[in-house]
Amino acid sequence: MRAEKNEMELKFDAISENEAFARIAVAAFVTHLNPTMEELADIKTAVSEAVTNSIIHGYENWQKDALPRGLSGEKSSEVPLIWIKCRLERNILHIIVEDKGMGIADIEKAMEPLYTTKPEMGRSGMGFSFMEAFMDDVEVESVVGEGTIVRMTKKIGLDSWIADGE
Amino acid sequence: MTGSDFCVIDNCLMIRMPEEIDHHGASIISENADRYLMREDVNHVVFDFERTRFMDSSGIGIIMGRYRKISCFGGRVYAIHADKQIRRIFSVSGLNQVMEVLEV
Ligand SMILES: Nc1ncnc2c1ncn2[C@@H]1O[C@H](COP(=O)(O)OP(=O)(O)OP(=O)(O)O)[C@@H](O)[C@H]1O
Ligand SMILES: [Mg+2]
Numbered sequence: 026m027r028a029e030k031n032e033m034e035l036k037f038d039a040i041s042e043n044e045a046f047a048r049i050a051v052a053a054f055v056t057h058l059n060p061t062m063e064e065l066a067d068i069k070t071a072v073s074e075a076v077t078n079s080i081i082h083g084y085e086n087w088q089k090d091a092l093p094r095g096l097s098g099e100k101s102s103e104v105p106l107i108w109i110k111c112r113l114e115r116n117i118l119h120i121i122v123e124d125k126g127m128g129i130a131d132i133e134k135a136m137e138p139l140y141t142t143k144p145e146m147g148r149s150g151m152g153f154s155f156m157e158a159f160m161d162d163v164e165v166e167s168v169v170g171e172g173t174i175v176r177m178t179k180k181i182g183l184d185s186w187i188a189d190g191e
Numbered sequence: 192m193t194g195s196d197f198c199v200i201d202n203c204l205m206i207r208m209p210e211e212i213d214h215h216g217a218s219i220i221s222e223n224a225d226r227y228l229m230r231e232d233v234n235h236v237v238f239d240f241e242r243t244r245f246m247d248s249s250g251i252g253i254i255m256g257r258y259r260k261i262s263c264f265g266g267r268v269y270a271i272h273a274d275k276q277i278r279r280i281f282s283v284s285g286l287n288q289v290m291e292v293l294e295v
Contacts, residue, residue: 041215048245066245066276073247077214138285147221147252151284155248158283 031113038104039080039087039124047109048072054111055118058182067159068118068179072109074152075122075175079107081143083126083173120160120177128169136165195220197227202234208243208250217249224257234266237293241272250277251284258289271295 033054037043048069055068081088084105110121129135136157141150156163160177167173196207204227209216227233236257240246258268268290273281281287 041213044213044215045211063276069245070247070276070280073213073245077247077249081214147217147249147256149248149251149255149284151248151251154283155280158279 028113029115033111035109036106037109039084039107039126040104041077041080043107044073044076044080047076047107051109051111051120055113055181058113058116060181064179064181068120068181071156071160071163071177071179072120072122074156075120075177076107076109078152078175079122079124079126079173081146081148083124083128086127116180116182118179118181120179122175122177123172125172128171128173129165129167130169132165132167195223197223199227199230199233202232204228204233204236205239206236207239207241208246210242210244212243212246212250212253214247214249217253221253221256224253225260228257228260234261234264235269236261236266237269237271239271240274240277243274243277246277246280248284251280251286254286254290262289267291269293 035047035050037047051072052065052069055065060068087105105125108121108123110123112119134140136153137150138154139150141148153163153165156175156177160179162178164176165173166176195209198205204224206220206224208220224236228236238254254268254270261268270277270281270290270292272295273292278292281290281292
């Protein structure tokens with residue numbers, strides 16, 4: 026029998042090594058629902074986008090500061106954190122990716138395709154577009170100087186999808 | 192984890208993309224590719240996705256960035272062995288308009 030509700034939380038250092046960890050952990054959390062390969066790939070891409078954004082945009086000031094401090098011989102500042110919360114309600118997956126970084130001043134503009142504040146870093150401005158294309162719903166909440174919360178929802182699992190139609 | 196490989200065939204730079212393409216490994220691929228693109232005998236880039244099982248917007252950044260460097264000299268970018276998910280990512284990003292996805 027399938028549980029009505031299932032939850033998990035992750036808290037990890039905002040470093041690029043953890044991008045793969047985060048998307049694989051979320052994918053693993055939903056495997057018991059028998060998601061299709063396509064659904065798994067969609068979830069992984071969306072999680073990767075949100076987590077990468079927290080690292081390169083949310084905590085960009087930390088990355089700038091960290092180097093000189095380390096070089097001057099002092100103990101470098103603590104690595105900032107990213108939180109992921111997942112909740113399964115039957116076959117609906119809710120994902121929250123949260124950082125306490127610099128925040129987004131104009132969310133509407135940030136979500137436009139091809140809009141990026143980091144073209145020099147080789148970014149394409151497609152992250153939010155992929156989250157929106159591959160998930161059923163994406164909502165962004167952000168306060169400048171406090172942080173950003175990305176909420177995503179996706180219905181998954183072919184067998185439960187068929188069961189729904191009955 | 193397997194990295195990317197580079198080789199030059201005729202006037203094309205062939206890049207064998209890694210298993211996972213994300214922000215973590217993206218800049219090293221771009222930097223290595225750009226070193227080859229400085230050579231006068233390299234005009235076009237072919238991205239080979241045969242080994243690739245995951246890609247996010249970092250892959251789009253790599254391709255767009257290389258395209259910008261070579262397109263002003265008439266260079267073109269191509270993709271081969273792209274699976275269904277990678278093709279979906281190409282179409283959402285609009286990259287299909289500047290890059291040919293070849294069937295091989
Ligand atoms: N967590 C965040 N904190 C602060 N700013 C953010 C955050 N996420 C996104 N942004 C802002 O929104 C813009 C658009 O984000 P999006 O992911 O769509 O593109 P990108 O990250 O710039 O490029 P890509 O994702 O294609 O590599 C970013 O350039 C950045 O300015
Ligand atoms: Mg992004």
